[in-house]
Amino acid sequence: MASIKDVAAEAGVSVATVSRVLNDHPSVSADARTRVLAAVESLGYRPNAVARSLRTDQTHTLGLVISDVMNPYFTELARSVEEEARALGYSVIIGNADERPDLQDHHVRNLLDRRIDGLLVSPTDGGSPLMLDAARAGTPMVFVDRWIPGVDVPVVRADGRAAVRDLVAHLHGLGHRRVAIIAGPAATTTGRERVEAFREALQAHGLDLPDAYIGQGDFQAESGRRVTEGFLDLAEPPEAVFAADNLMALGALDAVRARGLRVPDDIALAAFDDIPWFVHTDPPVTAIAQPTGELGRAAVRALVDRIEGRPGESVTLPARLVVRRSCGEPYPASPEPDSAQAPAVQPPAENRSHT
Amino acid sequence: MASIKDVAAEAGVSVATVSRVLNDHPSVSADARTRVLAAVESLGYRPNAVARSLRTDQTHTLGLVISDVMNPYFTELARSVEEEARALGYSVIIGNADERPDLQDHHVRNLLDRRIDGLLVSPTDGGSPLMLDAARAGTPMVFVDRWIPGVDVPVVRADGRAAVRDLVAHLHGLGHRRVAIIAGPAATTTGRERVEAFREALQAHGLDLPDAYIGQGDFQAESGRRVTEGFLDLAEPPEAVFAADNLMALGALDAVRARGLRVPDDIALAAFDDIPWFVHTDPPVTAIAQPTGELGRAAVRALVDRIEGRPGESVTLPARLVVRRSCGEPYPASPEPDSAQAPAVQPPAENRSHT
DNA sequence: CCCGTCGATGTAATCGATTCCACGAGCGCT
DNA sequence: AGCGCTCGTGGAATCGATTACATCGACGGG
Known part of the structure; x- marks a missing residue:
C-alpha cells in the first residue's frame, strides 16, 4: 500500500508538502498542490489512519458499549448513535456486553487500548474499577439509558x-x-x-x-x-x-x-x-x-461536546405510553393509535430519516 | 496516559526489555520481568494499540459491513461474528450500509483506512470499484449471505x-x-x-x-x-x-x-x-x-484463515422451512413446531451459547 | 588460559503520518 | 540599496510501540 513517501517521490516534493496538501494547509503553491493531488490519484493513495492517530493522538472514533445488541431498543440506539456520529465526523465501534459485566469490561478495555476519543456506555452493572478509573482519569464519557450514580459523567436518558x-x-x-x-x-x-x-x-x-x-x-x-x-x-x-x-x-x-x-x-x-x-x-x-433516536443523537452530541472541550450536558427526555390491546379493551373514546393511516411499521414517536 | 518509556524508567530497564516482557519473549531474566510487571501494575500501563498496529502492520480487527442492522437477521449475524472473532483474538468494527451503496462505500473506505486485517461483507449492490479493487489488491475478504459474482472471494451463505x-x-x-x-x-x-x-x-x-x-x-x-x-x-x-x-x-x-x-x-x-x-x-x-449463527461463525473462520495465510473456504449451509399458521392451517399430522415444550423465544435451529 | 557461545540487555532504526523550525527567494518600504 | 516580511518548502523530531543488531559478562571446552 502506497505511503506518503511514495506520493512525495511521485510528485517530486517532500512529505511535509504532501501532508500540507492533504490537510489543506494554506501555504502551498497551486503548482505543488496539483502535482501532489495528481500523484495521490495515480497511486490510489489513502492516508494511514493508524499513523495519523499515533501522531495526532486522536482517532475520531467513539466507543459505544451497550448491554445487548439483540434487544431492538439497543439496536435502534446504536443505529442513531452511528448516524449522528457520522454526521459529526466520527465513526463508532460498538461493543456488545450481552448484560455480562465481564464482557462489558472486555470491551471497555479494548476500546481504551485503541485510544478512542470518547466512550458512550449503557452500564450493565455498578461499574468496574476499570470504567470508574477511566472516568476519573478524564476519558470523555457519557452514559446513555442507564447510568452509574456518583460518577461525574453526563447522563442522557428517558424519564419514564x-x-x-x-x-x-x-x-x-x-x-x-x-x-x-x-x-x-x-x-x-x-x-x-x-x-x-x-x-x-x-x-x-x-x-x-x-x-x-x-x-x-x-x-x-x-x-x-x-x-x-x-x-x-x-x-x-x-x-x-x-x-x-x-x-x-x-x-x-x-x-x-x-x-x-x-x-x-x-x-x-x-x-x-x-x-x-x-x-x-x-x-x-x-x-x-422511549424517544430512542433522539436519545442516541443527544448522547453523541454531549460526548462530542466533551471531546472538543465544550461542557456536554445531561439530557432527560420524556417517555410516553402507547396503549394497544394487551391490557384489555382500550378506552372506547381513544382511537387505536396504530391504525391504518399511520404506518405501524415505525414506532409512532420516531421520525426516521430513511426507510 | 503512561507509555512504555514511563514503565521502563520506573522499572529501571530499557524499553526493549519492557516490550520483551509484554510479548513474553524468552530471554528476559526473572528479576527484570518482575520489576517490569510491578511497574506496569503501579502505573496502570496499557500498551497503545495504535502504536503497536503501526509497527506490526496488524490491527487484529475485522471489518463487517452489513446491509441493515435494524434487520434482526443481520443483528444476529453481527452478534455471532463478534463472538467468534473474539474467541479467535480479533475484534470487530461494524459498518451499517442501510441498503445504500454510498453508505456501504463510506464504511469500506473507513475500514480500509483503519487498516483492518480483513473484511466481511454482505454487499448491498454489485460492488463499487473501491471494494473490487480492495479484493483484487489482496485485502483478505469474505462475503457473507450475499455475494458478488465473478470476484475471487470465498462466500459463506445459506442455500434456500x-x-x-x-x-x-x-x-x-x-x-x-x-x-x-x-x-x-x-x-x-x-x-x-x-x-x-x-x-x-x-x-x-x-x-x-x-x-x-x-x-x-x-x-x-x-x-x-x-x-x-x-x-x-x-x-x-x-x-x-x-x-x-x-x-x-x-x-x-x-x-x-x-x-x-x-x-x-x-x-x-x-x-x-x-x-x-x-x-x-x-x-x-x-x-x-437460516442457520444464522453458524453462518457468522463460519465466515469469521474463513476470513481468519485467509488472514493467517491458510486457504479459507466457501461454505454453504442449508436453510429450512418452519411452518406456522400464516399460510393456512398446518398439516393436521405435523405438530405446531413452536409448542410449549420448546422455548419459542429462540429460532428453533439455533443453539445459542448464552441466554 | 583463551576463545567461542549463549543469555540478558541496551541502542537505535523503523512504521507513516504531522508539525516545528530553518532557510531562501521575492517583494515592499524607506 | 538594504532591511524585514511573507510565502513556499524541506529537514528532522516526534508519537509509542517492535525488533535487528551490538555489547557484555559468564561459562565451558580444549
Whole structure:
C-alpha cells in the first residue's frame, strides 16, 4: 500500500508538502498542490489512519458499549448513535456486553487500548474499577439509558415516571388490582427505577406491590418466561404483569401461551420499550415508548461536546405510553393509535430519516 | 496516559526489555520481568494499540459491513461474528450500509483506512470499484449471505432452494394457486436467487409466476407494504405472498391489516429469514430459517484463515422451512413446531451459547 | 588460559503520518 | 540599496510501540 513517501517521490516534493496538501494547509503553491493531488490519484493513495492517530493522538472514533445488541431498543440506539456520529465526523465501534459485566469490561478495555476519543456506555452493572478509573482519569464519557450514580459523567436518558403513572392509571381503569412487575437487575438504574416508579404510581391508586409480585429478571427473554411462570404458579396470580423491557415481555408472552392462557383475557401484559413488532404481536402490546433516536443523537452530541472541550450536558427526555390491546379493551373514546393511516411499521414517536 | 518509556524508567530497564516482557519473549531474566510487571501494575500501563498496529502492520480487527442492522437477521449475524472473532483474538468494527451503496462505500473506505486485517461483507449492490479493487489488491475478504459474482472471494451463505421448494409444496398443499413474491433488489444475489428458486419450485407444480406477481422491494419494511398494496389492488390479487425477507413481511402484514383483511383467511403470507418475533405475531408467520449463527461463525473462520495465510473456504449451509399458521392451517399430522415444550423465544435451529 | 557461545540487555532504526523550525527567494518600504 | 516580511518548502523530531543488531559478562571446552 502506497505511503506518503511514495506520493512525495511521485510528485517530486517532500512529505511535509504532501501532508500540507492533504490537510489543506494554506501555504502551498497551486503548482505543488496539483502535482501532489495528481500523484495521490495515480497511486490510489489513502492516508494511514493508524499513523495519523499515533501522531495526532486522536482517532475520531467513539466507543459505544451497550448491554445487548439483540434487544431492538439497543439496536435502534446504536443505529442513531452511528448516524449522528457520522454526521459529526466520527465513526463508532460498538461493543456488545450481552448484560455480562465481564464482557462489558472486555470491551471497555479494548476500546481504551485503541485510544478512542470518547466512550458512550449503557452500564450493565455498578461499574468496574476499570470504567470508574477511566472516568476519573478524564476519558470523555457519557452514559446513555442507564447510568452509574456518583460518577461525574453526563447522563442522557428517558424519564419514564409519567408514562408509568399513565400505565398504572390505564391498568386501574380497566379494573386490574393485583399487578406485578418483572424487574430488571437491581445493579442497573433502569432496573431499579422502573420498579420504584411503578410502586409509587400504584400507591397513588391505593394499590400495593407485594414482594411476591416483584420478579427478578435480567432484561433477557428467558428470565421473563421464568418469572412469569412463577407468577402463574402463585395461589393468587396477578391480573396484570408489567415487564421492565421488551425481551422479558416476549418471554412472558411465551410463558402465558405455554400454559394455554390468553392475553389479555387471562392476564394483562405491558412492557417498557416500544418496538415495531409490538404492533403485530398477538395481541398488540401496550408499551412505554422511549424517544430512542433522539436519545442516541443527544448522547453523541454531549460526548462530542466533551471531546472538543465544550461542557456536554445531561439530557432527560420524556417517555410516553402507547396503549394497544394487551391490557384489555382500550378506552372506547381513544382511537387505536396504530391504525391504518399511520404506518405501524415505525414506532409512532420516531421520525426516521430513511426507510 | 503512561507509555512504555514511563514503565521502563520506573522499572529501571530499557524499553526493549519492557516490550520483551509484554510479548513474553524468552530471554528476559526473572528479576527484570518482575520489576517490569510491578511497574506496569503501579502505573496502570496499557500498551497503545495504535502504536503497536503501526509497527506490526496488524490491527487484529475485522471489518463487517452489513446491509441493515435494524434487520434482526443481520443483528444476529453481527452478534455471532463478534463472538467468534473474539474467541479467535480479533475484534470487530461494524459498518451499517442501510441498503445504500454510498453508505456501504463510506464504511469500506473507513475500514480500509483503519487498516483492518480483513473484511466481511454482505454487499448491498454489485460492488463499487473501491471494494473490487480492495479484493483484487489482496485485502483478505469474505462475503457473507450475499455475494458478488465473478470476484475471487470465498462466500459463506445459506442455500434456500430446498426450503423454498418445501414452502411451495406447503402452499400448493393448502390449495393456493395464485402466488406472488415480494422480491429483494435485483442488484443483490439473495434478491435474485429467491425469485429464481421460487419460480422454479412453482414450475415443478405446474404453476406460473407472472410479472404482475413479482413486486420489487428493497428489503425494507416500507417496500413490503407498498408492494403488498399493489398486489391487493390487482383485479385478481394473489392468494399467497412470499416476502424475500422478514422486514418486507412485516410491511406486508401492515398493508393487509390496513385493508381490514386477515392473514391467512384473506391472503397467505410467508417470509424468508425466521426471527423470534414471528412466533408471536398475529398470526405466527411461516418462514424459512437460516442457520444464522453458524453462518457468522463460519465466515469469521474463513476470513481468519485467509488472514493467517491458510486457504479459507466457501461454505454453504442449508436453510429450512418452519411452518406456522400464516399460510393456512398446518398439516393436521405435523405438530405446531413452536409448542410449549420448546422455548419459542429462540429460532428453533439455533443453539445459542448464552441466554 | 583463551576463545567461542549463549543469555540478558541496551541502542537505535523503523512504521507513516504531522508539525516545528530553518532557510531562501521575492517583494515592499524607506 | 538594504532591511524585514511573507510565502513556499524541506529537514528532522516526534508519537509509542517492535525488533535487528551490538555489547557484555559468564561459562565451558580444549
